[in-house]
Amino acid sequence: MSEINPLVCAIGSGPMPKKLYAVGAEFANPKELYAAAEKVRDRGFKGWDCYTPYYIHGLDKAMGLKKSMVGLFTFAGGLTGLTGGFLEIGGTNLTYIGDEE
Amino acid sequence: MSYFTPSTKPARPRFDLLTKHEEDEIERAQREITREPYVTHNRDAVWVGDRIASVIENPTPLWWYIAVSIAGGVASFTALGILYLISTGVGVWGENNSANWAWDITNFVFWIGIGHAGTMIAAILYLTRQRWATGINRAAEAMTVFAVMCAGIYPGVHVGRVWFAWYLAPIPNGNAIWPNFRSPLLWDVFAVSTYLSVSIMFWYVGLIPDAAAMRDRIKNKILKYFYAVLCLGWRGSARQWANYEFCYLMLAGIATLLVITTCTVVSSDFSTSVVPGWHGTIFLPYFGVGAIYGGFCMLITLLVPLRELYKLRDIITLRHIDLCCRFVLLMALLISYIYLMEFFVAYVGGSPNERFTFYRDRIFGPYGSTWLCMLIFNSFIPMLFWSKKIRRNPWLAFGIVVFPSIGMWLERFVIIVSSVHRDFLPSSWGMFFPTYVDILTFTGTFGVFFLMYLLFIRFLPMIAIAEIRAVLPEANPHAPPTVIKNGAEPGSHHV
Numbered sequence: 193m194s195e196i197n198p199l200v201c202a203i204g205s206g207p208m209p210k211k212l213y214a215v216g217a218e219f220a221n222p223k224e225l226y227a228a229a230e231k232v233r234d235r236g237f238k239g240w241d242c243y244t245p246y247y248i249h250g251l252d253k254a255m256g257l258k259k260s261m262v263g264l265f266t267f268a269g270g271l272t273g274l275t276g277g278f279l280e281i282g283g284t285n286l287t288y289i290g291d292e293e
Numbered sequence: 294m295s296y297f298t299p300s301t302k303p304a305r306p307r308f309d310l311l312t313k314h315e316e317d318e319i320e321r322a323q324r325e326i327t328r329e330p331y332v333t334h335n336r337d338a339v340w341v342g343d344r345i346a347s348v349i350e351n352p353t354p355l356w357w358y359i360a361v362s363i364a365g366g367v368a369s370f371t372a373l374g375i376l377y378l379i380s381t382g383v384g385v386w387g388e389n390n391s392a393n394w395a396w397d398i399t400n401f402v403f404w405i406g407i408g409h410a411g412t413m414i415a416a417i418l419y420l421t422r423q424r425w426a427t428g429i430n431r432a433a434e435a436m437t438v439f440a441v442m443c444a445g446i447y448p449g450v451h452v453g454r455v456w457f458a459w460y461l462a463p464i465p466n467g468n469a470i471w472p473n474f475r476s477p478l479l480w481d482v483f484a485v486s487t488y489l490s491v492s493i494m495f496w497y498v499g500l501i502p503d504a505a506a507m508r509d510r511i512k513n514k515i516l517k518y519f520y521a522v523l524c525l526g527w528r529g530s531a532r533q534w535a536n537y538e539f540c541y542l543m544l545a546g547i548a549t550l551l552v553i554t555t556c557t558v559v560s561s562d563f564s565t566s567v568v569p570g571w572h573g574t575i576f577l578p579y580f581g582v583g584a585i586y587g588g589f590c591m592l593i594t595l596l597v598p599l600r601e602l603y604k605l606r607d608i609i610t611l612r613h614i615d616l617c618c619r620f621v622l623l624m625a626l627l628i629s630y631i632y633l634m635e636f637f638v639a640y641v642g643g644s645p646n647e648r649f650t651f652y653r654d655r656i657f658g659p660y661g662s663t664w665l666c667m668l669i670f671n672s673f674i675p676m677l678f679w680s681k682k683i684r685r686n687p688w689l690a691f692g693i694v695v696f697p698s699i700g701m702w703l704e705r706f707v708i709i710v711s712s713v714h715r716d717f718l719p720s721s722w723g724m725f726f727p728t729y730v731d732i733l734t735f736t737g738t739f740g741v742f743f744l745m746y747l748l749f750i751r752f753l754p755m756i757a758i759a760e761i762r763a764v765l766p767e768a769n770p771h772a773p774p775t776v777i778k779n780g781a782e783p784g785s786h787h788v
Contacts, residue, residue: 220779221767221777221778221779222767222768222769222770222772223770223771223772223777225770226770226771227770229531241530241531241532242530242531243528243529243530243531244529244531244534245338245342245502245506245529245759245762246338246502246758246759246760246762246763246768247534247537247538247759247763248531248534248763248768248770249763249768249769249770250770250771251531251534251770252531252532252534252535254770255531257531257532257535260535260536260538260539260540261536262536262539262540262543263539263543266540266543266547280463281474284463284471284472284474285471285474287469287471288471
């Protein structure tokens with residue numbers, strides 16, 4: 193990869209570029225990645241990430257990530273749907289008010 | 294015995310203190326409690342990705358073209374049937390004054406039911422942490438989506454004047470009449486459309502990481518763009534995964550509720566009427582059980598040939614077939630209970646009309662043979678699945694589930710037609726016979742279903758690659774050293 197983009201290089205893949213943009217490391221298995229993530233978290237690094245082809249259980253904790261906000265979005269969506277549904281039923285029925293005579 | 298190490302040997306008891314018979318018993322018991330691996334033959338993550346992606350990457354096999362032409366030809370029957378129906382009127386179907394609902398609603402309920410097993414596997418088994426379901430959830434969800442699409446054809450065209458079908462939607466129309474929200478037929482519109490949209494969304498969200506994997510590995514330029522758009526720029530970052538897993542959990546929760554609401558709403562069409570044979574509170578669980586029953590039968594019908602044709606026997610293992618067959622067996626027992634309960638309730642209910650419908654007409658009436666076939670196919674033939682040997686024989690299971698598949702269609706026919714063809718007024722009794730348009734339209738829906746399914750297996754990963762990899766023993770970051778396998782060589786960027 194280093195020959196394509198000199199700003200990014202894998203550790204041990206060649207000489208370090210003059211201006212360092214980012215550091216990447218490749219791990220052979222989830223266990224090593226998990227251990228490394230814990231170390232990076234404990235050193236207090238910011239703005240880093242792990243890339244995996246599948247979900248590794250507990251990696252978010254090993255990275256010290258906060259709980260996902262998706263639950264809040266789901267709740268907001270559910271509330272919107274519920275309100276919309278009731279307004280639809282209520283609103284369409286309200287149009288009949290005054291039709292009794 | 295760790296959850297993640299099914300292949301390691303369990304700790305041995307003190308054999309010196311035991312008799313030979315006790316030793317054997319303990320060994321047998323330990324073998325039984327050892328969880329079978331999700332992926333057999335100790336395959337690793339690279340093999341899983343290669344094998345599933347090879348279905349798309351390899352040249353299209355000849356059988357696929359033949360199957361697509363047959364399915365496409367059969368699908369045209371539906372198109373022709375509907376064209377004739379719309380241009381002429383619902384009189385081209387066999388409906389008449391006594392049986393004014395027949396094959397249209399039978400087929401609608403039949404296809405909706407098949408859809409339910411997909412959501413059951415993907416959502417309910419996900420929530421209950423049945424991780425074996427990862428092997429078949431994608432295929433099952435695709436089945437759901439296509440079956441619900443087939444079901445959607447019928448309410449769309451059976452309203453008679455289809456150009457007024459938009460009256461079902463709460464849109465202001467010329468007469469200032471809004472849909473009646475107290476009618477279960479309107480609930481149908483909302484339940485089925487919500488079910489379709491949520492099952493497509495659930496299926497699609499599951500596809501995102503696999504679409505990214507396909508984008509990274511496929512050689513074909515056009516397909517690369519297709520997957521790149523499909524995967525929404527997925528990078529596989531742990532931050533993305535954390536949100537993704539939460540999102541999947543939320544969707545699974547919503548889909549679980551929808552399985553229950555959709556089948557209860559479909560059953561409410563019947564149970565809120567006063568027609569003997571329909572007017573029963575048992576219809577709500579009845580339709581749910583029947584739906585999951587028919588769906589699992591269809592799933593076995595799809596999975597057995599696919600695992601053989603694409604050599605996926607290590608991913609869709611015998612255990613998967615076994616567990617699906619156990620579901621079929623469980624549903625067969627539940628549905629048999631409901632059959633008995635219907636007769637019992639007709640007895641204690643004391644309504645002479647209901648007793649007539651069940652005791653005379655359903656068993657000895659003109660549709661009695663349909664009822665008898667239904668009983669044999671749904672309640673007796675699946676009892677073969679008590680035998681483990683039969684459950685673990687995929688082609689035998691494939692042959693057996695043909696019967697409950699037909700039986701479930703017959704059940705809907707029995708419920709719908711045999712309940713209405715003899716109503717409260719004997720002078721208006723009549724018979725329903727399907728016309729060739731009925732038959733063509735229904736046969737065609739199988740073509741529509743299989744055509745969509747064939748396109749799906751050709752262009753999308755039919756098994757969730759990322760999910761299968763995540764249940765491999767080596768995916769556990771706390772796995773013991775014995776199961777750890779290093780991935781592809783560093784630097785090869787194998788996805």
